[in-house]
Amino acid sequence: MDRSIDVRRGADGVLGSMDELLRRPQAGFERAAAGVPVGGWAVRVGAGSLACCVLYGGAAGFFAGGLQIGLAAIKAPLVIAWSALICVPSLYVFGLLAGAPFTRARFVVTIVGFVGMLALVLIGLLPIEWLFSVSTRSLTFAIWLHLLLWAVALGFGVRFLRAAIPEMPASGALLWLVLFCAVSFQVATLMRPLLWRAPGAPVVERGKLFFVEHFRTSVE
Amino acid sequence: MIAAAVLRDRGALAARILDGGGLGRIIRDLALLIVVCAAAYGAVLGMWHGARLAAYDAVKLPLVLLVTATVTVGFSWIIAVASSVRLRFDQVAALTFLGLGTASVLLVSLAPVAWFFTICAPAPSAATRAAHNGLYLMHTGFVAACGLAGTRTLWNAMRRLGPPRTMRSVYVLWVLSYALAGGQVAWALRPFVGSVSPQHPVVFLRDNALRGNVYEFIGTDIVPYFWSERRR
Numbered sequence: 001m002d003r004s005i006d007v008r009r010g011a012d013g014v015l016g017s018m019d020e021l022l023r024r025p026q027a028g029f030e031r032a033a034a035g036v037p038v039g040g041w042a043v044r045v046g047a048g049s050l051a052c053c054v055l056y057g058g059a060a061g062f063f064a065g066g067l068q069i070g071l072a073a074i075k076a077p078l079v080i081a082w083s084a085l086i087c088v089p090s091l092y093v094f095g096l097l098a099g100a101p102f103t104r105a106r107f108v109v110t111i112v113g114f115v116g117m118l119a120l121v122l123i124g125l126l127p128i129e130w131l132f133s134v135s136t137r138s139l140t141f142a143i144w145l146h147l148l149l150w151a152v153a154l155g156f157g158v159r160f161l162r163a164a165i166p167e168m169p170a171s172g173a174l175l176w177l178v179l180f181c182a183v184s185f186q187v188a189t190l191m192r193p194l195l196w197r198a199p200g201a202p203v204v205e206r207g208k209l210f211f212v213e214h215f216r217t218s219v220e
Numbered sequence: 221m222i223a224a225a226v227l228r229d230r231g232a233l234a235a236r237i238l239d240g241g242g243l244g245r246i247i248r249d250l251a252l253l254i255v256v257c258a259a260a261y262g263a264v265l266g267m268w269h270g271a272r273l274a275a276y277d278a279v280k281l282p283l284v285l286l287v288t289a290t291v292t293v294g295f296s297w298i299i300a301v302a303s304s305v306r307l308r309f310d311q312v313a314a315l316t317f318l319g320l321g322t323a324s325v326l327l328v329s330l331a332p333v334a335w336f337f338t339i340c341a342p343a344p345s346a347a348t349r350a351a352h353n354g355l356y357l358m359h360t361g362f363v364a365a366c367g368l369a370g371t372r373t374l375w376n377a378m379r380r381l382g383p384p385r386t387m388r389s390v391y392v393l394w395v396l397s398y399a400l401a402g403g404q405v406a407w408a409l410r411p412f413v414g415s416v417s418p419q420h421p422v423v424f425l426r427d428n429a430l431r432g433n434v435y436e437f438i439g440t441d442i443v444p445y446f447w448s449e450r451r452r
Binding site for chain 1: 228326329333343365
């Protein structure tokens with residue numbers, strides 16, 4: 001069976017685009033190189049990523065239950081989208097300095113595909129996450145679990161980046177990923193509490209705090 | 221557009237510099253790029269202490285880069301000539317500016333990240349030393365990493381000019397002179413992040429700007445501090 005796709009014809013629907021990203025991550029780049037508009041593909045993958053992150057966040061909210069399920073479902077996609085937005089300029093410049101001949105379409109496919117890949121891995125981990133969220137009583141354990149799952153997702157994210165920007169050396173991709181990871185921790189700290197909220201506590205805590213300090217106090 | 225050339229076609233830009241034509245314009249454009257990018261990052265660097273230090277740093281960070289280039293270019297040219305590398309003085313200046321221009325563009329791409337961490341930091345006070353140290357470490361890391369990446373551009377341009385061993389020595393000496401002078405220029409133009417101590421208010425230049433140097437400070441204050449902490 002010929003599994004090659006017609007690059008001029010995009011995958012159908014949100015599910016089709018997410019499936020294509022998973023099975024043939026290069027398809028978006030082939031389309032961009034062929035001069036086919038990638039706006040529709042980006043919107044579909046963006047919508048799919050949003051849905052995956054909402055579900056992942058909702059499952060994380062099961063740790064506290066109640067209203068926190070909905071709050072975590074809103075906050076999780078915001079954490080990823082905000083982190084990506086802040087790190088977009090550095091990825092663009094890192095890529096160009098590494099020699100990647102970015103066009104607007106190729107860069108859109110790179111950043112949207114990266115976020116889509118993270119979302120896909122997170123949705124794959126959702127059943128495990130949900131199982132631990134509903135059964136775990138220790139906040140420290142829940143935090144470490146989410147860090148582990150995030151690390152797995154980032155591992156696949158960097159693999160996608162390496163394929164998307166082959167001109168960039170592994171150390172460059174890793175450096176950018178560390179930056180993205182640190183920013184995502186700080187965005188999560190800004191939107192705290194994510195996992196557990198004391199009764200009557202505000203939806204978003206006030207006060208400025210670095211993520212290292214927040215992590216230290218949370219696991220204590 | 222010089223920014224596009226630095227980002228997308230540094231090889232061609234380096235070739236133009238090594239050809240030796242139109243260097244005045246290249247140096248002027250690269251200097252402008254350094255000023256704009258470093259001013260943008262400088263504004264973020266100083267914003268933790270408010271608009272005044274942000275404005276000061278928007279002037280001081282470009283100054284650090286331009287003064288470092290100015291005080292090292294003579295040495296760089298002498299080393300090149302002494303190593304039988306056929307480079308004119310203006311070519312060495314243009315190569316120095318090419319490295320710093322690349323570093324500046326990289327630095328400005330990290331400005332959103334630095335800005336985000338700065339707005340998340342608690343306001344400066346005696347109780348927020350950890351936040352000060354965190355920001356200090358982040359900015360130092362960013363500037364150092366971008367500087368190193370900038371010197372890679374320099375290396376890519378230089379390595380074709382002579383035998384690898386000779387060129388490596390010249391490159392290492394150039395980079396060491398940038399680091400040595402750059403550290404001291406930044407020290408003299410302090411504060412950048414700003415102090416949490418009320419003894420050190422926000423100023424453009426400290427009264428003791430040219431008293432002592434950064435390496436003395438490391439040797440007499442930082443190292444003995446860590447040594448005494450370890451023995452405690």
